[in-house]
Amino acid sequence: MLFALPVLLVFVVFSWGPILKGLVMSFQQTNLIDPVKWVGLENFRYVLTDPGVGQAALNTVWFTLLALLFGFPVPVLLAMFLSELRGRSWLYPTLAYLPVITPPVVAILLWRFFYDPSPSGMFNSILGSVGLGPFLWLDSPHSAMPSIVLEATWAGAGNAVIIYLAALTSVRADLYEAAELDGAGVVRRVWHVMLPHLRGVLLLMLLLQVIGTMQLFTEPLLFTGGGPQGSTMTILLLIYNYAFVNGDYGAATALSVLLALVLAVVSAVFQLATRGWSTE
Amino acid sequence: MNRFAIRCAAGLSVPFLLVACSSAPSSPADSSSGGQVTITVGDRPTSSDPANRAQYDQKVADFEKANPDIKLNPVETLWDPTTFQAQAAGGQLPDVLNVPFTEPQGMIARKQVADLTKVLKDDGLLSELNPNVLKIAQDQSGNVYAVPTAAYSVGLVYNRNLFTKAGLDPNKPPATWDEVRADAKAIAQKTGQAGYAQMTTNNTGGWMFTTQTYAFGGSIENADGSQAAFDDAPSKAALQALHEMKWVDKSMGQAVLYDIDGISKAFSAGKIGMYMSAPDAYRTLVNVNGLKASSFGIGPMPQQGGDHGTLSGGSVQIVSPSATDAEKAAAVKWIKFSYLNKYVDQSAAVTSAKNGVAGKLPVGVPGLPVIAADQWSTYQNWIKPYVNVPLDNFAPYTKVAADQKIIPEPPVKAQEVYAALDPVVQTVLGNQKADIPALLTKAAGTVNAKLGR
Structure with missing residues (x-):
């Protein structure tokens, strides 16, 4: 117990304490200088009637869905493909991992340059040479979120690939040999050997991805500031704006508490629904 | 999927950040004892900008020489919308900070700036400032919370x-x-x-x-x-x-x-x-x-x-809300010395203009007078030889x-x-x-x- 005390203290001071304090602040109005004023559920009433919150919630769910649809399968497929490659086994995972090394802010500013909506923009020039576009990318409310998903997938895939590859190395080689001897092609090897082994990791990564994507922040902040027409305003960006642009900490913590509640419910439902799936 | 993990951490840390901000305001660097006042002043250029940093440091030394009862503690803090709230709440703001015209009204409403009405009156500076521009720093009952030091119109x-x-x-x-x-x-x-x-x-x-x-x-x-x-x-x-x-x-x-x-x-x-x-x-x-x-x-x-x-647009100097009366008075002295002296003192105007030229900063960009209009035109004459911007290109605006x-x-x-x-x-x-x-x-x-x- 004595040995655990330092760790426990760190958790109390830097994790649980602030979480509790955040909960308390969601019932207060404060500028952090004057004495606090208790306002009951006023902050919750305010954020729930703010038309921006509804749109931000929809945008956040939209991003989560898009990221699941496109962002989730890409690293799985990439990892399976890489594990099939023989020779230079260090090279391809390294290449896949490279985008992760780029600092997010640098990557986003680079992509903002790529996404220049004029016909002379980089992506538009490339696509223009095969007769496509020009596209508005971030500057249209319809394509802004998919554009962000594209960048986020590029930036995040490397990490997931490494994890899936590690899981795949634990698959015994004789299983593949047995499958090959039984005449199984690539598709059947993936379906009957690889996927069952990845199941546990896949479920965990799915949950982490849902929690992570529902907290999308850096990309909309730097790419679009929540625009165009509020189409990339997410819950976390709104919390940030409440707190650090408007100085309204009550509203910021109230919305944080609501987001945490939603995530807790999603996680619990996910756990219940998938109980038993993760073991063979 | 570390990026997502980082995002999770970022999300969960919002309340943490808010709490980190909520400690009682205190600024250990600021103290006044035995008649000596120490204040922290922001906007010191970073070491990647050695020429302007040296000039800033020289100005600090000159000020301390002219005001032996005030000690300055220069810091590199700049106004930054993403950190200002936290610094204000945590009592970590410098005593003097340069902020843009868009900010003082919000800060006044959130009580994040000191009321300077009395010190400005005592100092006599209040009557020298251009009342039209000063409005940006006043609440609805006319109290003054900041000192405009550069003003423009869009x-x-x-x-x-x-x-x-x-x-x-x-x-x-x-x-x-x-x-x-x-x-x-x-x-x-x-x-x-x-x-x-x-x-x-x-x-x-x-x-x-x-x-x-x-x-x-x-x-x-x-x-x-x-x-x-x-x-x-x-x-x-x-x-x-x-x-x-x-x-x-x-x-x-x-x-x-x-x-x-x-x-x-x-x-x-x-x-x-x-x-x-x-x-x-x-x-x-x-x-x-x-x-x-x-x-x-x-x-x-x-x-x-x-x-x-x-x-209107431009910049004002604000003073930390936790500053004592003595610190406020010292802060106003520094603001005058550092930003406004050049408008009333020819040698300060010339030094500032020369420094600007040496630091490769534009000198002589037209703007609105932050002080009385006739004094403003005298200042323009003083710095004429050092102007390094094409004034003719500003002529349609200045007219x-x-x-x-x-x-x-x-x-x-x-x-x-x-x-x-x-x-x-x-x-x-x-x-x-x-x-x-x-x-x-x-x-x-x-x-x-x-x-x-």
């Missing part, structure tokens, strides 16, 4: 090179919004670049829409800031003008999302003919982003249907700006109002079928809810 920055290429007279920028539209169309047709562009993101959309509304004779909030006032004819006309330039004339290019940084880069790259900005944009455009000084032009804010006015009416920011929650107006401007520029009256009515509802909180 005008129309234009690319003289593109004007010439389009067959327009580079010495005659548009004076009305009808002329803006005509010139933008000419630039787009003759050069293929966007004739006109406007900022739209991170609250700059609402900020510039406010300026445009003022130029069309409208206002954003009623006098006491309790109600939105933009759901009316001038705002509609302003948005209609944008809509026509974008969709009928096609003179605004494809890009819709611009913040200050984005529009400065695009303008400096020669992709934009005109945009609304103050003359201090010269430094960002020419010194930072490499626009040719000869291409820079600025005219006054174009007006529509009469002489209505424009929004008119002094007489153009200056209208302050909306009095209550300006930043929240701007945030609510960003999507309005983005929709007009992003959607050909935008319903302007409906957009304004909806935004007015949002703003009224915020003003009522």
Whole structure:
């Protein structure tokens, strides 16, 4: 117990304490200088009637869905493909991992340059040479979120690939040999050997991805500031704006508490629904 | 999937950040004992800018020599919207900090700045400041919370090179919004670049829409800031003008999302003919982003249907709300010494101008007087030999700006109002079928809810 005390203290001071304090602040109005004023559920009433919150919630769910649809399968497929490659086994995972090394802010500013909506923009020039576009990318409310998903997938895939590859190395080689001897092609090897082994990791990564994507922040902040027409305003960006642009900490913590509640419910439902799936 | 993990951590740490800010205000560096006062002063240039840092440090040394009872503790803190709230709440603000004109009203409302009325009166500085500009730093009962040290009015920055290429007279920028539209169309047709562009993101959309509304004779909030006032004819006309330039004339290019940084880069790259900005944009455009000084032009804010006015911009010095009376008095002395002395003392003016030239900063950029007008023109004469910006290119602005009416920011929650107006401007520029009256009515509802909180 004595040995655990330092760790426990760190958790109390830097994790649980602030979480509790955040909960308390969601019932207060404060500028952090004057004495606090208790306002009951006023902050919750305010954020729930703010038309921006509804749109931000929809945008956040939209991003989560898009990221699941496109962002989730890409690293799985990439990892399976890489594990099939023989020779230079260090090279391809390294290449896949490279985008992760780029600092997010640098990557986003680079992509903002790529996404220049004029016909002379980089992506538009490339696509223009095969007769496509020009596209508005971030500057249209319809394509802004998919554009962000594209960048986020590029930036995040490397990490997931490494994890899936590690899981795949634990698959015994004789299983593949047995499958090959039984005449199984690539598709059947993936379906009957690889996927069952990845199941546990896949479920965990799915949950982490849902929690992570529902907290999308850096990309909309730097790419679009929540625009165009509020189409990339997410819950976390709104919390940030409440707190650090408007100085309204009550509203910021109230919305944080609501987001945490939603995530807790999603996680619990996910756990219940998938109980038993993760073991063979 | 570390990035996601980081995001999770970032999300969960919002309450943590807020708590980290909520410790009792204290500034250990500031103390006064035995008649000696120590204050922290912000805005010291970083070591990557050695010339300006050395000049700043010299100024600190000179000040301490002239005021032996005051000790300065210079820090590199700059105003930054992402950290200011936390610093203010945690008592970590320097005693003196430079902030832009858009900020003091919000800070006054949130009690994040010290009331300087008494010290300014005692010092005599209050009567020397230009009362029109001082309004930016006053609450509704006239108390003063900041000292304006540089002031500009928003005008129309234009690319003289593109004007010439389009067959327009580079010495005659548009004076009305009808002329803006005509010139933008000419630039787009003759050069293929966007004739006109406007900022739209991170609250700059609402900020510039406010300026445009003022130029069309409208206002954003009623006098006491309790109600939105933009759901009316001038705002509609302003948005209609944008809509026509974008969709009928096609003179605004494809890009819709611009913040200050984005529009400065695009303008400096020669992709934009005109945009609304103050003359201090010269430094960002020419010194930072490499626009040719000869291409820079600025005219006054174009007006529509009469002489209505424009929004002001610039910087003020604020003092930490936790400063004691002695620290406040010392802070005001430093503000005078560091920023205002040059306007009243010839040798200080010459030294400051020489330092500017040596530090490769623009010297002599025209602006609005922060002190009485006749003193201001005396100062302009003192620094004449050191001016390193093409004053002729500012001439269309300077001829008119002094007489153009200056209208302050909306009095209550300006930043929240701007945030609510960003999507309005983005929709007009992003959607050909935008319903302007409906957009304004909806935004007015949002703003009224915020003003009522």
